[in-house]
Amino acid sequence: MPEPLLQVNDLKVHFPTDDGLVKAVDGVSFQVMPGETLGVVGESGSGKSVSFLTVMGLITTKQAIIEGEVIFKGQDLLQIPQEEMRHVRGEKISMIFQDPMTSLHPFYKVGSQIGEAIRAHQKVSKKEAFDQAVEMLQRVGIPKPEERANQYPHEFSGGMRQRAMIAMALSLNPDLLIADEPTTALDVTVQAQILDLIDRLREEFNASIVIITHDLGVVAEHCDHLQVMYAGKIVETGTADDIYYHPHHPYAWGLLGSITRLDEEQRERLRPIKGLPPSLIFVPPGCAFHPRCPYAFDKCRVDVPELLPVDGQHAAACHLPLADKQRIFAEEVAAR
Secondary structure, rough: OOOOOOEEEEEEEEEOOOOEHHHHHHHEEEEEEOEEEEEEEEOOOOOOHHHHHHHHOOOOOOOOEEEEEEEEEEOOOOOHHHHHHHHHHHHHEEEEEEOOOOOOOOOOOOHHHHHHHOOOOOOOOOHHHHHHHHHHHHHHOOOOOOHHOOOOOOHOOOHHHHHHHHHHHHHOOOOOEEEEEEOOOHHHHHHHHHHHHHHHHHHHHHHHHOOOOOOOOOOOOOOOEEEEEOEEEEEEEEEEEHHOOOOOOOOHHHHHOOOOOOOOOOOEEEEEEEEHHHHHHOOOOOOOHHHHOOOOOHHHHOOOOOOOOEOEEEEEEOOOOOOHHHHHHHHHHHHO
């Protein structure tokens, strides 16, 4: 069996503030295999982006208290100097940031910005870097790429800007591409195009991909494995089939219940998860989800559940017995 491309072990990222310690990521472990697409799902504030900004070296010990290991191709990225991390970032691990509308600098032409990213890692002339930028814009499906490369970001639509960001992220042929909410602020048709593009480029560039999203519906057809995060922890992980058809955590049930379905009769209203995500300074004792969980019992309010395997790679952090989980989820599906 091949070695994981990325192995994260017990990662903790805590931010000291005047109000207390914000436990943004609190003991997260996972791996990304070569050529795999991993989906990371959860509400805002669940620790998704912070986990991968730390992997990228964009959150450092100057800003946060960081513990654990981030092993990439056998090297712990948390232990290497910042200068060395700059060579890893962009060249070996790239990230598409959350908002395509603000990720590009408004004063510089798109081709120049992509070319600058190339020249930061390769000894090439401005002309060669620009030619590579034009080629990348063509590969991500932007028409008239040379003309577009000489335009400014405000002349691009939202979907075109996202394609330009993908072109920049892939311009150095990285081993790992992290896409943070790649479809935010885009209409549904363009969302599908961007996700299909990421799928195609994964095969073309042979890269592993992480898709971070708050919407389980977005990643349904595009991920090999999924991990569901809540209050800085992974509460369930497994294959796409595990999470969509046999979920074992009440939070995952809630996320699935809030997705619109085209194959069923329209309901009057969507079913949101009641309550609000907890403060990461004052995380509830026991299971952090228990104040919002309709199935919580005494043990949930006291003991923190472990992320225990159900079968193979499928694991859930929930105190409910397996038979109860299966019965309740069947009832939830029947009630939709």
